[in-house]
Amino acid sequence: xxxxxxxxxxxxxxxxxxxxxxxxxxxxxxxxxxxxxxxxxxxxxxxxxxxxxxxxxxxxxxxxxxxxxxxxxxxxxxxxxxxxxxxxxxxxxxxxxxxxxxxxxxxxxxxxxxxxxxxxxxxxxxxxxxxxxxxxxxxxxxxxxxxxx
Amino acid sequence: xxxxxxxxxxxxxxxxxxxxxxxxxxxxxxxxxxxxxxxxxxxxxxxxxxxxxxxxxxxxxxxxxxxxxxxxxxxxxxxxxxxxxxxxxxxxxxxxxxxxxxxxxxxxxxxxxxxxxxxxxxxxxxxxxxxxxxxxxxxxxxxxxxxxx
DNA sequence: CTAAATTTGTTTGTGTGCAAATGGAATTCC
DNA sequence: GGAATTCCATTTGCACACAAACAAATTTAG
Numbered sequence: 587x588x589x590x591x592x593x594x595x596x597x598x599x600x601x602x603x604x605x606x607x608x609x610x611x612x613x614x615x616x617x618x619x620x621x622x623x624x625x626x627x628x629x630x631x632x633x634x635x636x637x638x639x640x641x642x643x644x645x646x647x648x649x650x651x652x653x654x655x656x657x658x659x660x661x662x663x664x665x666x667x668x669x670x671x672x673x674x675x676x677x678x679x680x681x682x683x684x685x686x687x688x689x690x691x692x693x694x695x696x697x698x699x700x701x702x703x704x705x706x707x708x709x710x711x712x713x714x715x716x717x718x719x720x721x722x723x724x725x726x727x728x729x730x731x732x733x734x735x
Numbered sequence: 736x737x738x739x740x741x742x743x744x745x746x747x748x749x750x751x752x753x754x755x756x757x758x759x760x761x762x763x764x765x766x767x768x769x770x771x772x773x774x775x776x777x778x779x780x781x782x783x784x785x786x787x788x789x790x791x792x793x794x795x796x797x798x799x800x801x802x803x804x805x806x807x808x809x810x811x812x813x814x815x816x817x818x819x820x821x822x823x824x825x826x827x828x829x830x831x832x833x834x835x836x837x838x839x840x841x842x843x844x845x846x847x848x849x850x851x852x853x854x855x856x857x858x859x860x861x862x863x864x865x866x867x868x869x870x871x872x873x874x875x876x877x878x879x880x881x882x883x884x
Numbered sequence: 885c886t887a888a889a890t891t892t893g894t895t896t897g898t899g900t901g902c903a904a905a906t907g908g909a910a911t912t913c914c
Numbered sequence: 915g916g917a918a919t920t921c922c923a924t925t926t927g928c929a930c931a932c933a934a935a936c937a938a939a940t941t942t943a944g
Contacts, residue, residue, distance in 0.1 A: 663929095663930060712757050811924080836923070896933100902927105905924100913916100
């Protein structure tokens with residue numbers, strides 16, 4: 587019961603941990619701001635769904651898991667994203683002709699049109715996100731982000 | 736029906752959108768890497784829960800929403816986080832003496848001990864996350880992150 | 885060729901995150 | 915002092931994100 591009593595054995599606790607200067611916390615806040623800009627500029631789609639469509643446009647017909655790897659989503663996550671895009675008629679899936687495990691995912695014609703209509707605003711989102719930085723700062727920041735990938 | 740037919744009115748689509756160079760996508764991947772490091776170094780807690788405990792230690796007794804604002808979580812999010820920490824005996828809630836709306840949240844003694852035991856490893860997580868950058872690069876990167884908050 | 889290992893997609897469970905709606909409590913403003 | 919506003923906490927619903935377990939199909943190794 588003695589260790590329940592709090593005396594000055596408690597040695598002036600090392601308070602020198604400041605959350606606000608930690609990378610992880612700053613990353614979370616910057617991502618929050620970015621996603622808030624995204625939602626304001628492209629309210630009709632989520633950032634994850636847009637990334638999926640943009641990557642699908644880059645890669646053409648690939649399997650669901652392959653698209654997931656290209657967009658940094660695990661199998662469970664990409665499944666849900668594709669499901670939602672499919673239910674909105676923006677993407678479609680077809681069985682692979684020779685490999686019966688695979689599900690080929692592609693943009694629908696409607697998805698292609700929608701994507702083209704969104705690309706300009708997507709660039710604007712990146713622009714707005716980086717707005718507080720000067721041109722050289724932006725380049726350095728993006729270079730650092732790539733190194734930290 | 737003519738607009739269903741795809742001829743070369745389609746003007747060599749502007750493919751010049753590369754997901755992998757966009758801030759948002761890079762932010763997501765860097766955050767993923769950071770959280771992966773976090774999970775490896777501090778498997779007993781989530782980054783969000785740790786942030787909540789660390790901030791609670793900094794601020795002392797504050798209301799639930801106040802702690803949420805300090806950790807960049809909305810009311811719904813901080814509630815769930817506190818619930819889980821409370822069910823593990825790391826934090827506790829008490830009604831505010833004069834304001835019956837408020838819920839005062841604090842670290843338990845066990846929470847304080849656990850937090851102190853985690854702080855050193857938390858610093859190591861930040862270190863490992865930034866490891867690919869040189870010292871000047873780290874400073875510039877953190878400064879940029881703060882500007883983008 | 886066949887057994888073992890791998891790959892693909894799915895499901896379940898847990899943990900953020902945010903929007904919107906709610907109800908109760910405190911504050912402001914006239 | 916009372917009405918309007920604001921604040922606090924909660925709940926619900928949706929959308930990631932990942933771990934773990936699974937079945938079916940394919941590939942690899944012996």
